[in-house]
Amino acid sequence: MQEILNKIGVNTELLHKEPLHTREQTLEILGISPKTLWKYEREKLIKGTRFKAKKYYSTTSILDCIKIQFGIGNQVEWNNIFD
Numbered sequence: 001m002q003e004i005l006n007k008i009g010v011n012t013e014l015l016h017k018e019p020l021h022t023r024e025q026t027l028e029i030l031g032i033s034p035k036t037l038w039k040y041e042r043e044k045l046i047k048g049t050r051f052k053a054k055k056y057y058s059t060t061s062i063l064d065c066i067k068i069q070f071g072i073g074n075q076v077e078w079n080n081i082f083d
Helices: 002-007 023-030 034-042 059-069 075-079
Strands: 020-022 049-051 054-058
Touching (some): 020 023, 020 059, 023 059, 054 059
Antiparallel strands (some): 020 054
16 A cells, blocks of 8 residues: 555655644645645644644544545555556
8 A cells, every 4th residue: 555655656754754734744744735634624634633722634534535545445445556
């Protein structure tokens, strides 16, 4: 799965470094702009959590967002997406 994430431009090293990521880290992981992240939240593609006036995103939430963007429903499809 890590190879696939690398192919689509996801920073997998940072993604798997911690279970929670700041807004800035999430932007870097996904390689998107702040406006795009805001759009993803508005369209309920990714869910963030607030703590002490900061927004955090879980690794699971980021991966779910990627799966939604690529229309991937289960693990089997995910593994064979670029074959």
